[in-house]
Amino acid sequence: MKRCNKCGTIKPLDDFYKSAGMRDGHRNDCRxxxxxxxxxxxxxxxxxxxxRVKRWQQANAERVNEYHRxxxxxPAVKRAERAGHLKRKYGITIDQYEAxxxxxxxxxxxxxxxxxxxxxxxxxxxxxxGRIRGILCFSCNNALADFGExxxxxxxxxxxxxxxxxxxxxxxxxAELRARPPAWAAA
Numbered sequence: 673m674k675r676c677n678k679c680g681t682i683k684p685l686d687d688f689y690k691s692a693g694m695r696d697g698h699r700n701d702c703r704x705x706x707x708x709x710x711x712x713x714x715x716x717x718x719x720x721x722x723x724r725v726k727r728w729q730q731a732n733a734e735r736v737n738e739y740h741r742x743x744x745x746x747p748a749v750k751r752a753e754r755a756g757h758l759k760r761k762y763g764i765t766i767d768q769y770e771a772x773x774x775x776x777x778x779x780x781x782x783x784x785x786x787x788x789x790x791x792x793x794x795x796x797x798x799x800x801x802g803r804i805r806g807i808l809c810f811s812c813n814n815a816l817a818d819f820g821e822x823x824x825x826x827x828x829x830x831x832x833x834x835x836x837x838x839x840x841x842x843x844x845x846x847a848e849l850r851a852r853p854p855a856w857a858a859a
Contacts, residue, residue, distance in 0.1 A: 674698060678705035754792065762795050762804060769795065773807050781806035 675682045677700040688698035689706060699706065714721045729736050743749050755766040764772075773779075773793065779786040780793060787793045787809075794813040796805045799821070808816070819825045832838070 676700070676702040676705055678702070678709070758795065762797065764795070764804070769807070772804070776806055780809035780812050782808060782812040785809045785811075 673682050674685055674688055674696065676688075679702065681702065683702050685696070685698055687702050687704075688700075689703060690697055691699045694700065701709070744753070751766065758764050758766055758769050773787075777784060781796070791810065793807045793809055796808045796813055796816065797803060798805060819829065
């Protein structure tokens with residue numbers, strides 16, 4: 673038991689922070705009083721406290737980075753970060769995202785590929801209006817961007833894929849080119 677020199681209350685030693693320089697190995701002020709004093713100092717001049725924390729973080733950058741790396745791997749933190757991203761960028765909650773994903777069968781709206789455990793699917797939206805169109809995998813989302821979200825170009829791509837005549841013509845032309853001797857051999 674020990675008496676706090678701030679509030680005067682007698683409390684068990686567990687209610688005091690440890691301090692190697694003290695006779696009994698604990699600070700003279702209890703945890704409650706110590707925290708109250710820190711809060712008052714911060715409220716009086718927050719810039720000093722923020723500068724002190726920033727200096728410590730810069731001096732211990734590797735320790736801070738390691739802490740953040742491990743923290744980001746925690747499932748609750750990952751979910752909270754994802755929820756914040758969805759809210760900031762698209763104005764939807766993580767529950768709304770999951771409902772959209774479920775409504776389109778649990779996978780990409782184009783190819784049907786389900787999300788991987790380490791990578792979530794992307795929210796596809798119209799860049800002009802901001803309207804959400806669906807949830808897409810990385811490949812399908814990038815393909816739309818690569819085609820400039822242009823319906824005419826996408827239609828040409830579909831026609832290209834569906835054109836057996838074009839494929840046959842290309843095969844014939846390649847066969848003709850292969851049959852000719854190279855230009856360097858004719859000289």
